[in-house]
């Protein structure tokens with residue numbers, strides 16, 4: 564029997580739960596060509612949500628074309644154009660012949676070279692004269708608008724891990740270029756999503772930045788225990804096993820409702836369960852997960868400065884006033900003026916997140932490991 568619960572890949576169909584409101588909002592934006600910016604820490608379910616909303620929109624209307632681009636491995640502007648152009652061509656033309664013709668017609672000046680990967684389907688790689696592209700990127704940036712206008716088709720271009728553009732050589736110039744063209748597109752809307760809330764906010768919510776007021780900003784929250792519990796119970800019973808409401812709640816408590824970890828712990832607990840999942844099983848599965856991660860967590864902790872580690876210790880001890888003289892001395896945080904620097908370093912390393920002015924651990928397992936194994 565295949566184990567229910569997935570993690571580390573897109574959750575869809577029976578593995579996807581809740582998110583009704585967010586999904587409806589995305590579908591609405593897609594259907595009415597409103598740009599969307601979706602922000603949450605990694606592994607909270609952005610990619611799964613967008614995929615879900617894309618499918619729902621497709622079911623309602625065949626008119627809209629979706630191009631999905633993942634910037635996960637994209638490090639340069641050139642690569643961006645390559646992925647962008649390829650994704651748009653791929654979603655516009657299903658026949659190889661059409662695709663080659665159109666690439667020639669729309670991107671002719673860059674002498675594009677298309678190589679198809681062997682096997683069925685039309686997966687292909689685009690190579691272009693990158694010197695030319697760098698001189699005239701507009702033709703590429705405007706590609707979906709051109710194709711859309713010619714064919715009378717609307718496009719939604721979804722770009723995952725959008726925060727990666729901040730690592731390009733000239734991120735601000737690049738953003739200005741994109742924004743200048745994208746805002747004139749009438750056939751195309753964009754769904755830009757990424758983690759690193761901090762950086763995404765800087766790009767999309769500061770008045771001095773090119774992408775200010777570009778679209779509807781959606782902050783994705785974790786999934787609430789009330790939604791997880793019936794989901795976990797259903798997935799257990801669909802495979803002939805049982806879990807009580809209290810035990811299901813324990814899974815969400817240990818993992819702090821973190822979507823990836825809820826699924827991972829549920830899966831491990833499911834494996835250990837013969838017929839009825841108990842609190843003991845869940846606790847053991849959780850201890851195992853923390854153990855498995857300990858090497859990684861040790862390396863992570865070793866890479867932090869002393870004051871950063873001390874700050875995490877203060878967090879775990881329930882400190883509220885980090886910059887009070889007593890706290891600074893008791894926990895060894897340097898000087899009160901140092902606190903802001905410690906915080907922003909931990910935020911940019913994605914170890915903590917500031918929620919309403921209060922620091923929170925992003926990784927519930929790291930938090931558990933620190934308090935049980937490291938500071939003990």
Ligand SMILES: Nc1ncnc2c1ncn2[C@@H]1O[C@H](COP(=O)(O)OP(=O)(O)O)[C@@H](O)[C@H]1O
Nearest residue numbers: 569570571572580606607608609610611823826
């Ligand atoms: N709506 C959901 N229902 C159930 N599990 C989910 C949901 N969204 C995310 N998950 C869990 O979280 C994991 C990470 O989701 P993903 O969409 O890849 O997050 P992100 O793109 O924000 O990094 C998934 O593999 C799955 O285990």
Ligand SMILES: [Mg+2]
Nearest residue numbers: 609610611723
């Ligand atoms: Mg993702």
